[in-house]
Each structure stands twice: as structure tokens, then as C-alpha cells.
Amino acid sequence: xxAKKHPIFDTATTLGKLMLFLGVSAVCGVLVAGLMVPAVxxxxxxxxxxxxxxxxxxxxxxxxxxxQSSRILASDGSELATFYNQNRTNVKLADISPFMKNxxxxxxxxxxxxxxGIDTKGLMRAVVSMVQxxxxxxxxxxxQQYVNNVIIQTYxxxxxxxxxxxxxxxxxxxxxxxxxxxxxxxxxxSKDDILQGYLNWVLFANGNYGVEAAASYYFGVHAxxxxxxxxxxxxxxVNSPTVYDPVANPDNAISRRNMVLANMLDQKMIDKKQYDAxxxxxxxxxxxxxxxxxxxxxxxxxxxxxxxxxxxxxxRYGKTKADREKLLxxxxxxxxxxxDPKLQDxxxxxxxxxxxxxxxxxxxxxxxxxxQPKTGKILAMAQNTxxxxxxxxxxxxxxxxxxxxxxxxxxxxxxxxxxxGSTIKPFTYAEWLNSGHKINDMVDASVRRYPVGFHWQNSxxxxxxxxxxxxxxxxxxxxxxxxxxxxxxITAHMGLVLSLNTATVAEAAQLDLCNxxxxxxxxxxxxxxxxxxxxxxxxxxxxxxSGEVAPLTMxxxxxxxxxxxVHCDPIALVSITNAKGDKFPVPTANCKQTIQPEVAAGVxxxxxxxxxxxxxxxxxxRYPAGAKTGTTNDSxxxxxxxxxxxxxxSSWLGSPENKNRGxxxxxxxxxxxxxxxxxxxxxxxxxxxxxxxxxxxxxxxFPEPPSRMLNPVVVAPPPSAPTDTKxxxxxxxSDTKSPAPKKKD
Numbered sequence: 001x002x003a004k005k006h007p008i009f010d011t012a013t014t015l016g017k018l019m020l021f022l023g024v025s026a027v028c029g030v031l032v033a034g035l036m037v038p039a040v041x042x043x044x045x046x047x048x049x050x051x052x053x054x055x056x057x058x059x060x061x062x063x064x065x066x067x068q069s070s071r072i073l074a075s076d077g078s079e080l081a082t083f084y085n086q087n088r089t090n091v092k093l094a095d096i097s098p099f100m101k102n103x104x105x106x107x108x109x110x111x112x113x114x115x116x117g118i119d120t121k122g123l124m125r126a127v128v129s130m131v132q133x134x135x136x137x138x139x140x141x142x143x144q145q146y147v148n149n150v151i152i153q154t155y156x157x158x159x160x161x162x163x164x165x166x167x168x169x170x171x172x173x174x175x176x177x178x179x180x181x182x183x184x185x186x187x188x189x190s191k192d193d194i195l196q197g198y199l200n201w202v203l204f205a206n207g208n209y210g211v212e213a214a215a216s217y218y219f220g221v222h223a224x225x226x227x228x229x230x231x232x233x234x235x236x237x238v239n240s241p242t243v244y245d246p247v248a249n250p251d252n253a254i255s256r257r258n259m260v261l262a263n264m265l266d267q268k269m270i271d272k273k274q275y276d277a278x279x280x281x282x283x284x285x286x287x288x289x290x291x292x293x294x295x296x297x298x299x300x301x302x303x304x305x306x307x308x309x310x311x312x313x314x315x316r317y318g319k320t321k322a323d324r325e326k327l328l329x330x331x332x333x334x335x336x337x338x339x340d341p342k343l344q345d346x347x348x349x350x351x352x353x354x355x356x357x358x359x360x361x362x363x364x365x366x367x368x369x370x371x372q373p374k375t376g377k378i379l380a381m382a383q384n385t386x387x388x389x390x391x392x393x394x395x396x397x398x399x400x401x402x403x404x405x406x407x408x409x410x411x412x413x414x415x416x417x418x419x420x421g422s423t424i425k426p427f428t429y430a431e432w433l434n435s436g437h438k439i440n441d442m443v444d445a446s447v448r449r450y451p452v453g454f455h456w457q458n459s460x461x462x463x464x465x466x467x468x469x470x471x472x473x474x475x476x477x478x479x480x481x482x483x484x485x486x487x488x489x490i491t492a493h494m495g496l497v498l499s500l501n502t503a504t505v506a507e508a509a510q511l512d513l514c515n516x517x518x519x520x521x522x523x524x525x526x527x528x529x530x531x532x533x534x535x536x537x538x539x540x541x542x543x544x545x546s547g548e549v550a551p552l553t554m555x556x557x558x559x560x561x562x563x564x565x566v567h568c569d570p571i572a573l574v575s576i577t578n579a580k581g582d583k584f585p586v587p588t589a590n591c592k593q594t595i596q597p598e599v600a601a602g603v604x605x606x607x608x609x610x611x612x613x614x615x616x617x618x619x620x621x622r623y624p625a626g627a628k629t630g631t632t633n634d635s636x637x638x639x640x641x642x643x644x645x646x647x648x649x650s651s652w653l654g655s656p657e658n659k660n661r662g663x664x665x666x667x668x669x670x671x672x673x674x675x676x677x678x679x680x681x682x683x684x685x686x687x688x689x690x691x692x693x694x695x696x697x698x699x700x701x702f703p704e705p706p707s708r709m710l711n712p713v714v715v716a717p718p719p720s721a722p723t724d725t726k727x728x729x730x731x732x733x734s735d736t737k738s739p740a741p742k743k744k745d
């Protein structure tokens with residue numbers, strides 16, 4: 001509705017302008033709104049120049065939307081974290097307690113609904129008081145204060161602090177400009193609109209801008225639920241947020257509150273009974289400390305960091321990174337994510353059993369990350385450190401689960417992945433099936449020597465690497481499995497179930513390594529230090545896991561198998577809207593069939609047996625599931641990545657700060673043991689977590705591979721290797737363990 005004007009004070013008339021310029025100084029003819037001015041006779045020349053000066057002042061101000069806090073939410077709508085440089089949540093006037101509206105008017109501008117932006121009575125009173133030596137009195141209306149707050153806070157939000165002028169820094173022209181802007185604002189907006197803007201912009205001390213943020217901080221309520229004494233207390237703070245800060249200066253705050261209540265009584269906004277009850281009420285603060293940034297997140301602080309990096313790196317949210325960060329801190333964004341709080345809490349809880357924050361002197365790293373097949377949604381992302389840990393505990397900014405950079409070279413805050421060990425073997429097996437071999441085809445896992453000159457087929461380039469001690473007595477440099485007695489002809493299926501290095505290399509010797517690499521890429525595998533680079537097979541040692549891949553990438557790749565060959569990029573964002581309700585685009589999972597369904601079914605068929613009578617026999621689930629364990633040399637990095645129909649989780653335990661340090665004999669689970677493999681801790685954590693949460697998602701069985709893929713076909717072993725050359729690199733040991741008898745239910 002149109003703003004209501006005082007019948008006498010119409011700024012369009014000469015009288016209005018003259019009234020506006022009462023107390024004109026000899027310098028510029030105008031000093032108003034409570035300024036200390038001498039009593040000067042209003043001469044014709046002074047009045048004329050003053051009016052001319054006023055007429056040429058700008059009367060347009062882009063109020064816009066105040067800088068507002070942004071929120072990152074979990075998938076169920078619960079808040080993970082907030083971001084702001086001015087802690088503010090904009091609310092409509094209808095969502096502000098009537099007590100608050102009346103309290104602000106009573107103490108700041110009793111004639112708010114009668115004036116046209118400038119309170120002439122208040123202005124006259126201030127001038128007379130100053131002339132009589134009675135001291136300076138405030139004459140600024142709510143509208144003027146609103147204008148002043150918009151100017152100051154807009155500069156602050158833009159980082160233009162040098163342009164901010166406070167109190168005595170302001171010159172006559174600054175004050176007059178504010179007056180004209182206030183008058184123009186009254187012409188453009190209704191009184192209710194201005195009051196709403198004022199209550200959303202002003203500072204209520206302790207970094208709380210606007211009444212909603214203040215109500216939440218001081219009392220833990222929404223602005224619409226403020227009681228009379230609470231509203232009066234907040235209204236009193238505005239005059240001097242430092243002096244009347246109810247936390248630092250409670251006595252001053254109570255005195256000011258009671259003054260507000262007295263004004264409300266005098267102006268018949270409340271009755272005597274309400275007044276008496278309110279002044280007897282204690283402050284009763286219920287402080288809810290402001291939380292700003294991922295370090296104060298309710299849960300998933302590293303997931304939060306990952307999300308903020310996605311936003312700050314994406315040009316869809318601003319031309320420059322600075323623009324995008326400003327949007328996050330000031331745009332009032334609501335960022336809904338894929339994180340499932342139940343899964344996140346369950347994942348985080350696992351670390352207390354192995355590498356708790358308060359008892360991890362060796363800084364053993366541990367992480368769990370879960371994605372959903374066929375959607376790519378990241379449902380949990382947890383690790384055993386904090387961004388800002390208590391003194392004496394492990395703090396790190398690195399996210400153990402994600403890549404170091406995105407495809408454009410922007411930082412994702414990740415560690416860049418870790419050597420994956422035997423968890424990479426299923427991709428050679430997948431290409432084995434993809435190239436026409438069968439699940440039960442025989443491979444010669446007895447071959448342990450591949451000389452320097454051995455021809456590794458690689459149509460993408462050249463692959464090198466050798467295993468050959470040329471010593472009939474000491475075969476230390478020959479290709480090794482974790483246990484003796486496993487060097488024999490075996491089905492490809494059992495070679496993977498038992499995690500035999502010799503079986504995987506025997507398969508690769510009959511395949512094009514370029515196609516193995518393409519199979520890995522089809523599943524989503526890439527190097528953790530550079531997502532634009534495929535997994536490197538230029539040295540055959542990488543077939544057994546001497547390549548660094550991030551846990552999130554491993555989970556996504558195994559999800560391609562679990563989903564029947566459908567690969568989805570991992571996604572963390574569901575929706576982003578700003579304070580106006582405008583929607584921003586978010587990345588899609590880009591789900592595509594990248595692996596033949598029967599190949600995926602064949603891999604899943606075998607990986608299920610890993611949990612029955614293979615390297616993961618002791619970490620089976622109560623649901624249909626498959627997995628692969630992985631252990632690198634000296635147990636530097638240990639893994640279990642596995643899945644049900646509805647969840648895929650990669651569990652990692654290792655040394656993130658010194659990736660060449662072994663984890664044997666380090667303090668884990670409050671004990672030190674001489675050998676740690678993928679199932680020992682990473683696997684047990686995976687098992688405990690998946691058993692706890694998998695039932696919330698699909699746990700049905702997997703389709704069987706076609707019968708033609710199961711038929712046994714015996715194939716010739718790879719060419720024999722000469723024994724007169726030495727190998728160039730000793731490879732990782734597998735994590736094979738002897739199967740144990742099945743446990744009874």
C-alpha cells in the first residue's frame with residue numbers, strides 16, 4: 001500500500017523543503033537529523049542555495065536483498081552448516097512478533113506511521129535542545145536508520161570498508177543525502193515494507209543482523225515467537241549494540257529494556273498488567289552460538305567442505321571464484337544435498353572402534369564413503385579427523401575420500417587417493433569376461449616369472465615391468481602371492497576370489513592392457529591427483545594396485561558393477577535456491593550403460609564369493625553382498641570396497657601423511673599387531689557399518705550371469721618366461737587369506 005504522508009510535511013512543497021532545512025549552517029545551509037549545529041538566521045541566499053543543493057542530491061537507492069546466511073542441508077532437510085559474513089535470515093513482517101514491531105517503534109520512532117520519512121517534531125526538538133545547550137538528541141526516524149544500515153552494510157558486504165562512514169565521520173552532505181533517500185524511500189515503499197526491511201537489516205549485537213538471527217541466538221526461537229520482554233530487550237539493543245549487549249552488559253540491557261516497555265505503556269501498546277509482568281521478568285538468555293562454516297557443521301564436515309568446493313569451483317554460480325564465494329556467504333542459499341544423516345552418523349561412529357580421535361597417536365587414517373548405485377548420490381563421507389580438532393588431537397584440512405582437483409584443475413581439498421592394492425583386480429577380471437573368456441576358464445597361476453623383455457600387449461602405448469629373480473633358490477623377486485601353496489592352475493573366478501596376484505597377471509598376459517584401462521575408465525576409475533588421467537597401466541605393477549585412487553572413485557566404480565553396468569558420476573547436490581526462490585542448476589549424475597550387463601553380473605557373481613570363501617570370508621554381511629579387499633606392500637594402505645544392491649561403500653585405513661609408511665604394529669583398536677590387511681580393520685569397519693545401514697536401502701539379490709559365461713573352457717597358459725633376467729620392480733603382495741569353515745547361523 002502507499003505510504004501515508006503527514007498533511008503538513010509534504011516534501012514536494014517549498015514549505016516541506018524549508019522545514020527540512022531548519023538549522024542550516026553557513027557552510028552548506030543544512031545540518032539536520034540531530035547534528036550539533038549553531039543557531040543561524042535563515043537568509044534568503046542560504047535558503048535558496050540549500051534548496052538547490054537538496055534538489056540536486058540523488059534520491060535513488062537500490063535496497064536489494066540484504067546479505068543473508070546460506071544453509072547446507074542433508075537429504076532429509078536437516079541443517080548441516082551455515083555460511084555468512086552477516087548472520088541474517090530474512091523474514092516477512094507477518095513472521096515477526098507484534099511485540100517486536102511495536103517495541104521498535106516505541107523506542108526508535110513513536111510517530112513512525114505519521115511522518116513522511118523525516119519526523120519534523122523530533123527534528124525541531126533536537127535543534128532546540130542543542131541551541132539551549134541541552135546536548136545532542138537523536139532525530140533519525142526508522143526510515144533514516146534503515147537507509148543508513150543499507151548503505152553501511154552494503155559497503156561491508158562488498159568489502160568496501162573504506163567507504164563506510166559512522167557518526168562523526170559523516171559530513172553535512174552525507175546526512176542530507178540520507179534524508180533525501182529516506183524521503184524517496186517513503187514515496188516508493190509502504191510503511192510496513194520499510195519496517196520489515198529495518199527489522200531485517202539492523203544489528204542486534206554479537207554478529208546478529210536482523211531480528212530472526214537475533215531471536216535464534218539469544219532465545220532459541222523464531223522472530224514470530226518472541227515474547228513481550230524478549231522483544232523489548234532486542235529493541236533496546238539496536239541503539240548501541242555494544243553498550244546494551246545482553247551477554248556482555250546484562251544490567252544495561254535490562255535498564256534499556258525497561259525503558260522500551262515504559263514507552264510502549266505510554267503509547268498504549270501494552271497495558272499496565274503486561275508492563276508490570278514484563279519488567280519483573282529476568283533476561284533468561286538461551287544462547288545458541290552462531291555456527292559459520294564447515295568446521296562447525298552438525299555432521300559431515302568434510303562432506304560440507306566438498307560441497308562448498310563444488311559450488312566455488314563451478315562457473316554456473318558466478319563468473320569468478322570470489323563471486324561464487326560471495327554468493328555462498330551472502331546469497332541466502334538453501335543447498336540441499338544427498339547426504340543421509342543416518343548413514344553419516346553410522347559411518348562416523350565406526351572410527352571410535354578403531355582409530356578414535358582421542359587415542360590415535362600414530363595418526364592412522366581411516367575413512368568411509370558410500371554412494372547409491374544407479375543414482376550416483378553420495379550418502380555418507382566420513383573420516384577419523386576434524387578440520388579443527390581439540391588440542392592434542394589430529395586436525396587436517398585434507399579430505400581422505402576425494403580427488404585432489406576437479407577436471408578444471410580446481411582444488412577439491414582431497415588427499416589425491418592412495419594405492420588401491422587388490423581392489424583394482426576386478427577390473428582386469430571384468431575385461432577378461434568382456435573379451436569373451438568365461439568365469440571358469442582356467443589360468444596358469446603357477447607362472448611367477450615375466451622377464452624384462454616380456455611382450456605386454458597395449459594398443460594404447462607401451463607397458464613395461466618384470467618379475468624374475470633368475471635364481472632357482474631365492475625367488476624373492478618373482479611374482480608372489482601372500483601365501484605359499486597357491487601357485488597352480490586355477491579358474492579365473494577362484495583366482496579373484498582368493499585374490500591371487502599370479503592369476504590376475506596371467507589373465508592380463510592374454511589381454512590388451514589398453515582394454516583393461518578402458519574397462520577401468522568405463523567404471524569411472526581415474527587417478528586421484530588428476531581426474532583427467534586414466535589409471536596408469538604403463539607399468540604392469542599397476543595391475544595389482546600400485547596406483548593412487550580416491551575412495552569415492554573406488555565406491556563409484558564398484559557401483560557400476562552393482563548397478564548392472566550403469567555408471568553414474570558421484571553427485572552431492574540435489575538443489576540450490578536463493579533467498580528469492582530462484583533455482584540454480586546442479587550437476588547431474590550422467591548415468592550411462594558403460595559396461596555390458598552380463599559382464600557386470602559376472603563380476604558381481606565372483607565378488608559375492610569373496611565374502612564367502614575368499615579374502616573377505618570373515619567380513620560377510622547378513623544381506624546379499626559382494627566386496628574386494630586390498631592391501632599394499634607393508635600394509636601401507638588397506639581397503640575393503642563392497643556393495644549390496646542399494647549401497648556401495650569404500651572403507652580405507654592407511655597412512656595419509658606418509659603414504660610409504662606401513663601400518664603394521666601401529667596402534668589401532670587399542671592394540672598393535674604384526675600384520676594388517678584389507679579385512680583386518682578396513683573390512684571389519686565396512687562390515688559393521690554396512691550391516692547397520694544396508695537395510696535402509698535395497699538388499700535384494702543380484703541377477704546371475706548368463707549360463708554361457710559359466711561354462712568351463714580350458715585355455716592355454718601364457719608363454720613361459722626365461723629365467724636369465726631380473727625384474728625391474730617387485731610388485732605388491734595380495735591379501736589372500738585361507739578360507740575358514742562356514743560359520744553356522
